[in-house]
Amino acid sequence: MLLTFPYVAGKLIDAASGKDWIVNDINGIAFILIGILFIQSIFSFFRVWLFAKVSEKSMRDIRVALYERLVRLPMTFFDQRRTGELISRITSDVTMLQDTFSITLAELFRQIITLFAGIIFLFYTTPRLTLFMLITIPVLVVIAMVFGKFIRKLSKKTQDYLAAANVVVEETLQSIVTVKSFTGESYEINRYRNKLNSVVEVALKAAGYRGAFISFIIFALFGGIVAVIWYGATLVSAGDMSVGDLISFVLYTTFIGGSIAGLGDIYGQVQKAIGSSERVLEILNETTEKQIKGSSIDRMKGSVQFDQVLFHYPTRPEYRVLDGLSIHAEPGEKIALAGHSGAGKSTIIQLLLKFYDVGSGDILLDGKSIADWDPQALRNNIGMVPQEVLLFGGSIRENIRYAKHDATDEELLEAARQANALEFIDKFPEGLDTLVGERGIKLSGGQRQRIAIARAILKDPAILILDEATSSLDAETESLVQEALDKLMKGRTTIIIAHRLSTIRKVDRIYVIKDGKVIEEGNHESLSAKEGGHYAHLVKLQFADDTKQPLD
Amino acid sequence: MAKQRGLPIEESDKRKMNKKNFEKLFGIFKFAIPYKVPFIIGMVFCFFRA
Incomplete structure (x- = not known):
């Protein structure tokens, strides 16, 4: 559809100068053009919608598969990787793949069709001018792309130097007490100035190349377009070509130039997508914790x-x-x-x-x-109350129920009562539905401990681990927590880790x-x-x- | 400095285009197989749009 547009637009110009076509009326051709745009917009809508449907659903499946694999991986895997790096797999890498599915792939397909179909069509209609165009414009576009890439690298270098300079500011402000106590102000100012001088040096170099690039674009690339139009104009004046054909030709050439430039970006996107797929597959291919069948007992x-x-x-x-x-x-x-x-x-x-x-x-x-x-x-048989309890960011109810997802409200309340947690839960207007904030930040250490104890009570484990459970609490809270722990320990094998020997x-x-x-x-x-x-x-x-x- | 909530994709994360690397990319495409019908129709629309 897009490729028919320049052709029909050329015919519109020719109709204006009295040339015959299947439709001779200017208004009729204008309607055809509007019709082309209308059909194209419908195709575009469905293309975008269908690709979005495919990419959204398949990325959801990739994210679920990744997450499922991640949470089932052994601890040794997590020891060797940073959390930020793993989160990137599910966020940045999958987003990159999503872009590839929804945009890059469609663009690649479209640009290739535009490029080849456009060139074939031009060769068929205006072979001499097409040959002239092909030995000038694509060469200039490729040179512009290489030049542009070089400038992007220089810009990146400037950014890196600036980041290094910012590190000085960050370090100085974070350690301002040390800086002042060692009277290091002048040293730090000099250090920052030197870093900024390097930034200026690289930035000016980049600016020089950027200026040359813009000059190149103005002179060579537009010069090339002028040369093509000039050659076309000579063909028109010699009667070898109509004005409409020249207009069509210029439009096609613009499309082809755009496609060549677009393919450069797509090439980079595909390279990134390959990197992302490599990292995503790396996790998907990791071996999960060994499951041993037949060992599950009540x-x-x-x-x-x-x-x-x-x-x-x-x-x-x-x-x-x-x-x-x-x-x-x-x-x-x-x-x-x-x-x-x-x-x-x-x-x-x-x-x-x-x-x-x-x-x-x-x-x-x-x-x-x-x-x-x-x-x-x-692990179903082991309960744990750690020193530092981190809760999930939902309600108290959700946090206690984490130990037994099908627990009734009565069971929850009984567990909270035994854990001495009910007394503070009842004071909250929302009771069990009180939101605990990210990691349980809205609750005190002792309250979090008692939620953890309630969770352990609900789990009803055969083996209980208390990891310095009362070491960070004040005396009053400790006595409440200790009383709850005493109830929890009854009838269970208990392993206590304690620095404070009074508790053992x-x-x-x-x-x-x-x-x-x-x-x-x-x-x-x-x-x-x-x-x-x-x-x-x-x-x-x-x-x-x-x-x-x-x-x- | 890298953000804890996920690292941006850098230029250094790019991989060369070769057969082995393309196989990796197509390995991810298996997740689109259940949605092949809308995908093919989308490609047809993409073709006619061009």
Whole structure:
């Protein structure tokens, strides 16, 4: 349709100068032109709508497939990648592919048809002028494209230099106290000035080339068009061509030039789309966590045994985190892991949740090797109350229900009551429907803890992990949370990680971990009384801290 | 500095056009297979529009 437009437009001019065509009336030809535009607009509408339908739906499918794959990938995958990079796969890369589906592909198809059909048509109607045009305009367009790309690179370089200069400002303002205390103001001003001088140098170089480019466009490209029109005009004056044909020719040439220039952009878009598809496929081809069939049971009894476990994180193979660690807990027992930061306590929990595979040794759950447990079946039996609770940005109801999606309102309220959470939930006008804000920011630390406890109560796990659950709370909130935790721990195997040794006095057994090994084992009394013992030392240190604290 | 919510696609993210890379791009096109009918009709409209 688009390609018929210049031809008919030429015929309109010819009709005005008395030349015959299938329609001789100017108004009639004008109506044909309007008809062409009307049909073209209908085709364009359906083309855009259908391509949007295909691209929106297929991109939804890609995003779901990516997300589904991402959340099922093992922890080792996340250890090696930044969150921002992964979010980019679902946002920037999929958007790039969407553009390719909806715009680039259609444009590529259209430009190729315009280019080839246009040239064939011109060769058929005005061969001599077409040949003259083809040895001038496309060459100039290609030169302009290469030149343009070079200038874009220079502009990018200017932007990079400017970004580097901005880093100086950012660093200085962020560390203004350091700058002032070291009287570094003059040094920083000089540093910024030098960076800006580099920006000016590159920007002026780019400006020089940009000026030359504009001059080239004005002189060479438009000069080329003038040359083609001049040659056409000589053909018209010699009677070898009509004025209408010349108009058609100029319009076709404009279309062809546009197509050549457009193909350059499309080429870059396709290159980017290939990069995006490569990164998207990279995730889609990743292996998800191993599912083990036949290991799902309704409820575990809760016996846990670490047997001579050796482990290092895949990202740090040179550093052994657990070095022949052995601990055990019978169903319903409460054990605690004590030790300094970096001793390996949190790693024990990560292995118990099967986030990583054990290097050597074994972890037995209800007497069965963790390797034979399906990760989901295993995690369904483990509840956790971490030190820093991050909630989802919905309502309190949604957050508690996360543990059991089909829980009734009665079950939710009972869990909240047992977790000592109902007392503050009832004070909110919206009750359970109160929105907690992003990551639960609208609630206090203690309130978030109690929501996490309610969630754990609703989950009703056989094994409970308390990761320093009360360490960041004030005394009053701690007592409320501790009371809720005591209820939660009843009848469950509980593993407590605590720096504050006062919270683990009542447990059945304490394992003191150092350098990935158990160095002491026993209850609070026996370990505290051990002369020269590590735990006794920790107790003394903590006692000293606790007595110092009021003075601080 | 990269934004946490996703990184923009840079010039360096471009890949060369060759057979192997095109296969990757077409690997993504399998997601459009369920919608092949509107896609083909769209291409027909695209052709006639041109």
